[in-house]
Amino acid sequence: MKQVKFYNGQLMPQLGLGVFRVENDNTAKDAVKHAIISGYRSIDAALVYGNEEMVGKGIAEGIAAAGIQREDLFITSKLWLDDFGYNQVVQGYEQSITNLGLDYLDLYLMHWPGTNSTLMVETWQGMEALYQTKKVRNIGVSNFNIEHLETLKAQTAIKPVINQVEFHPYLTQATLRDYLMQEDIRMESWSPLMNGEILQDEVVNTIAQQLGKSAAQIIIRWNIEHGVVTIPKSVTPTRIEENLDVFNFELSEEQMTALDKLNQDKRIGPNPVAFNG
Numbered sequence: 001m002k003q004v005k006f007y008n009g010q011l012m013p014q015l016g017l018g019v020f021r022v023e024n025d026n027t028a029k030d031a032v033k034h035a036i037i038s039g040y041r042s043i044d045a046a047l048v049y050g051n052e053e054m055v056g057k058g059i060a061e062g063i064a065a066a067g068i069q070r071e072d073l074f075i076t077s078k079l080w081l082d083d084f085g086y087n088q089v090v091q092g093y094e095q096s097i098t099n100l101g102l103d104y105l106d107l108y109l110m111h112w113p114g115t116n117s118t119l120m121v122e123t124w125q126g127m128e129a130l131y132q133t134k135k136v137r138n139i140g141v142s143n144f145n146i147e148h149l150e151t152l153k154a155q156t157a158i159k160p161v162i163n164q165v166e167f168h169p170y171l172t173q174a175t176l177r178d179y180l181m182q183e184d185i186r187m188e189s190w191s192p193l194m195n196g197e198i199l200q201d202e203v204v205n206t207i208a209q210q211l212g213k214s215a216a217q218i219i220i221r222w223n224i225e226h227g228v229v230t231i232p233k234s235v236t237p238t239r240i241e242e243n244l245d246v247f248n249f250e251l252s253e254e255q256m257t258a259l260d261k262l263n264q265d266k267r268i269g270p271n272p273v274a275f276n277g
């Protein structure tokens with residue numbers, strides 16, 4: 001599994017499983033377990049997805065079935081906006097690790113910046129305090145734009161290791177990507193498959209045919225070649241395997257450019273500037 005390196009030296013698998021909009025039942029458990037058995041080593045969870053319990057069961061069963069250790073996995077969860085505030089961060093964190101049945105997370109993210117800049121900064125300071133207790137291995141953010149990150153830079157001490165944002169060929173985030181590279185903050189893409197929409201695109205399907213790969217594999221490979229961490233979601237065993245099978249081919253420069261050119265600055269999720277839960 002390819003990994004990215006954070007500025008603090010720690011590593012994260014470049015490909016993981018997303019679990020948004022997955023029921024808190026055997027669907028979540030089986031998807032996570034199947035992913036781990038298939039070779040996934042990273043799971044992207046969140047308190048607000050309401051399925052941490054069954055994701056946690058999938059992690060436990062996956063570890064046992066694959067014969068690996070907890071330390072071999074990289075588990076992420078996220079602090080929801082309701083739990084923002086310096087003192088609330090620890091509570092949110094403890095809730096997530098309890099739900100997941102874990103004693104630590106590899107990465108804890110602020111799920112959104114929110115619309116109150118003072119609260120955003122105080123919450124990040126709570127994240128810093130959590131990090132200093134060594135209860136969590138890494139802290140990062142999600143859905144932050146350059147302005148949000150500049151505010152943190154000016155007012156707080158510890159830089160986020162990663163920023164998880166919407167990213168797919170219709171929303172290539174070139175300016176944000178350049179900024180993150182310059183700041184040595186990794187970028188992670190959510191809804192890499194645009195929740196299915198991008199898989200219908202003609203250019204994507206032409207490239208898929210040229211290479212004898214699926215449209216999803218082309219998109220995931222495009223993420224990998226951009227150096228972006230990616231977390232496609234699937235509860236379908238064959239797709240979970242297919243989405244991981246992207247390390248035995250490359251996209252040409254022309255194919256990368258053709259995909260980059262599909263950008264329309266089109267979001268399927270909320271605009272982070274205005275979203276407050």
Ligand SMILES: NC(=O)c1ccc[n+]([C@@H]2O[C@H](COP(=O)([O-])OP(=O)(O)OC[C@H]3O[C@@H](n4cnc5c(N)ncnc54)[C@H](OP(=O)(O)O)[C@@H]3O)[C@@H](O)[C@H]2O)c1
Nearest residue numbers: 018019020044190191192193194195216232233234235236
């Ligand atoms: N930080 C944030 O604010 C935020 C926001 C949104 C998402 N996320 C994270 O990002 C993850 C991924 O995003 P997402 O769940 O919105 O959507 P996505 O990964 O872009 O797309 C998931 C959809 O694509 C289908 N799919 C998966 N693999 C496929 C394949 N090989 N061929 C055809 N269809 C395929 C899935 O169907 P089946 O499951 O039925 O197979 C599902 O309907 C989330 O699960 C979550 O962890 C984070």
